[in-house]
Amino acid sequence: MTSAAVAQHIDLFRERFVRITKEVGRRIVGHEEIVNSTVTALLVGGHVLLEGIPGVGKTSLVHTLADVLHLKFSRIQFTPDLMPADIVGTNVVQEHAHGGMFFDFQPGPIFANVVLADEINRATPKTQSALLEAMQDISVSVGKTTYKLDQPFLVLATQNPLEMEGTYPLPEAQLDRFFFKLRVMYPPEEAMHQILDRTTQPGDNEVARVVDGTEILEMRQVARSVPIAKPVQGYAIRLTLGSHPESPYATPLVKRYVRYGASPRAAQALVLAGKVHALQRGNAFVAAEDIKAVALPALRHRVLLNFEGEAEQINPDTIVSELLAGTKSE
Amino acid sequence: MPPDTSERVLSEVVALADQRRRAQGAVQSLVRLAPALAGVALLAAVLARVLRFSTAVPLLVLGAAGLGLALTTWIRSRRRQSTDAIAAAVDADAALRGELRSAHWFEAAEGGDEWTRFHLERAVNRARAVDWKALYPPVRAGKSWAAAAVLATAAIVLSVGAPGRYLARAVGVADQPAGSPEALSAELEAKLKALLGSIEAGDVDAEAARATLEELKELMAKIDPAMQKKLAEMMKNAPLGQEGAKAKNFEKNALANAKKGDNQVLPDDVKWALEDLAAKLSNAEKNRPGNPNEQASSSDTGEKGAPSDEASKSAEGQSAQASMQMVREAATDPGAAKMMMGGGMMGGDSRPGQAGNNGAQNGADALLFAQALRKELIEASADMQGQNVKKEEDIRRKTEQGKSTLGFSRVAPGAFERSRADAPPAVPEARRPLVQRYFIRK
Numbered sequence: 118m119t120s121a122a123v124a125q126h127i128d129l130f131r132e133r134f135v136r137i138t139k140e141v142g143r144r145i146v147g148h149e150e151i152v153n154s155t156v157t158a159l160l161v162g163g164h165v166l167l168e169g170i171p172g173v174g175k176t177s178l179v180h181t182l183a184d185v186l187h188l189k190f191s192r193i194q195f196t197p198d199l200m201p202a203d204i205v206g207t208n209v210v211q212e213h214a215h216g217g218m219f220f221d222f223q224p225g226p227i228f229a230n231v232v233l234a235d236e237i238n239r240a241t242p243k244t245q246s247a248l249l250e251a252m253q254d255i256s257v258s259v260g261k262t263t264y265k266l267d268q269p270f271l272v273l274a275t276q277n278p279l280e281m282e283g284t285y286p287l288p289e290a291q292l293d294r295f296f297f298k299l300r301v302m303y304p305p306e307e308a309m310h311q312i313l314d315r316t317t318q319p320g321d322n323e324v325a326r327v328v329d330g331t332e333i334l335e336m337r338q339v340a341r342s343v344p345i346a347k348p349v350q351g352y353a354i355r356l357t358l359g360s361h362p363e364s365p366y367a368t369p370l371v372k373r374y375v376r377y378g379a380s381p382r383a384a385q386a387l388v389l390a391g392k393v394h395a396l397q398r399g400n401a402f403v404a405a406e407d408i409k410a411v412a413l414p415a416l417r418h419r420v421l422l423n424f425e426g427e428a429e430q431i432n433p434d435t436i437v438s439e440l441l442a443g444t445k446s447e
Numbered sequence: 448m449p450p451d452t453s454e455r456v457l458s459e460v461v462a463l464a465d466q467r468r469r470a471q472g473a474v475q476s477l478v479r480l481a482p483a484l485a486g487v488a489l490l491a492a493v494l495a496r497v498l499r500f501s502t503a504v505p506l507l508v509l510g511a512a513g514l515g516l517a518l519t520t521w522i523r524s525r526r527r528q529s530t531d532a533i534a535a536a537v538d539a540d541a542a543l544r545g546e547l548r549s550a551h552w553f554e555a556a557e558g559g560d561e562w563t564r565f566h567l568e569r570a571v572n573r574a575r576a577v578d579w580k581a582l583y584p585p586v587r588a589g590k591s592w593a594a595a596a597v598l599a600t601a602a603i604v605l606s607v608g609a610p611g612r613y614l615a616r617a618v619g620v621a622d623q624p625a626g627s628p629e630a631l632s633a634e635l636e637a638k639l640k641a642l643l644g645s646i647e648a649g650d651v652d653a654e655a656a657r658a659t660l661e662e663l664k665e666l667m668a669k670i671d672p673a674m675q676k677k678l679a680e681m682m683k684n685a686p687l688g689q690e691g692a693k694a695k696n697f698e699k700n701a702l703a704n705a706k707k708g709d710n711q712v713l714p715d716d717v718k719w720a721l722e723d724l725a726a727k728l729s730n731a732e733k734n735r736p737g738n739p740n741e742q743a744s745s746s747d748t749g750e751k752g753a754p755s756d757e758a759s760k761s762a763e764g765q766s767a768q769a770s771m772q773m774v775r776e777a778a779t780d781p782g783a784a785k786m787m788m789g790g791g792m793m794g795g796d797s798r799p800g801q802a803g804n805n806g807a808q809n810g811a812d813a814l815l816f817a818q819a820l821r822k823e824l825i826e827a828s829a830d831m832q833g834q835n836v837k838k839e840e841d842i843r844r845k846t847e848q849g850k851s852t853l854g855f856s857r858v859a860p861g862a863f864e865r866s867r868a869d870a871p872p873a874v875p876e877a878r879r880p881l882v883q884r885y886f887i888r889k
Contacts, residue, residue, distance in 0.1 A: 120564060344553065344562050404546065447548075
């Protein structure tokens with residue numbers, strides 16, 4: 118590979134990225150950041166937890182993304198009575214044509230490229246944990262058999278922060294497996310006008326399939342090729358370590374309100390997302406600026422508040438923001 | 448290995464940019480500090496004039512400030528090894544958004560693939576495109592430089608220039624006395640010294656000395672009133688140029704000095720000898736030949752008459768020789784001195800040799816003593832401990848090696864009356880325990 122080839126890869130990556138976001142933007146209005154972050158997670162093989170009140174377009178976003186990416190899409194509506202087998206699939210007794218019985222595996226909805234786990238916090242922890250292996254190892258085990266999932270594999274889970282009654286908050290282990298946690302907010306007024314214009318008037322809201330799974334995998338390779346200097350990587354590590362109250366890099370808010378800080382997965386997320394962010398800007402290197410840009414969605418769900426923090430309803434975003442402000446990049 | 452295309456280029460760029468950046472900062476600091484320090488130097492110069500301390504102080508202040516600033520600027524402007532922090536700072540200044548910093552690290556690191564090479568190439572191109580001179584422009588602060596220069600110049604002029612006297616007048620301070628040693632010309636100073644030296648040595652003819660002193664007095668009147676007064680006193684004393692007058696003068700001085708203790712700088716044994724001599728001279732005055740009562744009384748004792756002139760001269764010489772020894776002995780033992788110098792009523796001749804007991808001759812002997820001791824007194828007075836000699840032994844050695852016809856033997860203070868001996872110096876409190884321990888030691 119020559120320098121020209123590298124430049125070509127970068128340009129192609131940028132062009133595809135822009136194509137995806139632009140095509141998603143044809144249907145999803147006012148959530149450019151959410152779309153960018155979701156695509157970023159997809160391009161590094163991460164999963165996204167979308168948190169927002171009902172009706173802000175979470176499910177539409179996932180639908181649209183699957184359409185644009187030309188990927189197999191499935192949706193799982195999490196309810197309290199949902200069972201793990203409903204997700205991963207089950208062995209069904211079948212009868213041979215020539216007689217005799219056998220077990221046949223019927224794959225669950227997890228066998229797709231883009232899986233929407235809607236209102237994930239409404240299922241029991243037992244069911245939620247059915248996603249753990251799929252999210253981490255991109256495989257599911259049923260009985261004594263392990264089934265690999267197709268790549269690219271992306272889980273987009275949603276949860277409602279308001280209706281907490283009858284819900285099961287995600288365990289820390291599962292939260293940590295989400296690459297990003299994105300907060301979907303109300304769209305601004307101008308965006309609302311566009312939403313109404315598009316959904317209440319006759320017109321074509323169909324989106325084109327701009328990239329396929331192979332191209333997504335190519336983009337993943339390109340993203341991982343971006344070099345990162347040790348000092349910049351050190352900055353990502355200091356940010357991660359700084360989220361621990363006992364760390365020398367910890368800020369006052371961390372020391373006061375945080376029980377556990379981010380895991381090494383957070384540092385991985387910072388660096389990988391930073392690489393995609395750098396490519397988005399057309400750079401062949403990762404700068405501290407790229408790390409900063411992705412720190413909030415990568416760290417906010419990995420900072421676990423202590424009792425005092427919960428009691429005072431401290432927003433983890435505040436803690437991460439202070440951490441970003443208090444950690445030197447050099 | 449770092450790629451060839453940009454080997455160490457970025458390090459150079461970063462180092463140069465850092466040097467410019469630091470130099471700019473250093474000059475900015477210099478611009479702020481230089482006028483202030485020059486002002487301090489000027490203030491010191493004014494104070495030096497007003498308070499009359501050394502004018503070298505403001506110059507030293509100015510020099511130290513200039514040296515310090517120059518040194519600081521030089522240190523801060525030096526080129527240093529580029530580090531990641533430096534690269535990050537330069538990168539931020541040039542708004543390269545982390546590219547220079549990242550490439551700087553990759554350049555120094557070993558290994559690298561096509562992506563790294565591409566990154567370095569782009570970073571080098573971008574770094575070269577930056578106008579570093581425009582980014583770190585030279586500091587222009589003409590007003591500050593001008594102010595610093597004016598203040599520094601004023602401080603120097605005040606310190607080394609003539610206007611200081613006028614400034615002192617302007618601020619209401621009394622003018623420096625014109626008669627100070629600095630105000631005298633070298634020629635006049637040499638002339639004065641020579642004259643004073645010759646007057647004190649008694650080598651100047653009284654008329655000549657008076658004429659010269661009159662002339663100098665007029666000169667000095669224009670320069671220093673204090674010096675004029677001193678010269679007037681010298682003129683008053685100068686007419687005593689005759690031998691007898693000299694002796695008389697010396698006698699008076701010796702007595703006065705003995706009373707006042709002016710010869711404190713002399714060694715103790717010399718001092719005591721002089722005091723003893725002064726007492727004897729005072730006694731001899733009363734026994735002069737011109738005093739008929741005393742002569743009669745001497746005749747009454749049946750002593751021999753006055754010798755002939757030649758015999759007298761010879762006797763004087765012998766007497767002088769013998770007197771030296773007597774002074775030594777007198778200094779050693781006051782009781783013995785009484786016996787030797789007594790003569791007269793006691794009927795004994797204090798002089799050794801054929802002259803025998805001659806009371807009338809004692810006065811002449813005293814004069815001879817005075818003549819003989821005069822040079823010694825001057826020489827001994829000139830030996831100042833701590834100035835031209837360092838130890839007491841040196842004083843004695845110099846005295847004995849001089850032209851003096853007198854010799855002094857070492858006299859232990861204990862040999863004198865205890866009432867005349869000085870008390871030993873008090874033991875310093877700090878050393879008292881040591882001294883006690885030394886003497887109480889088992």
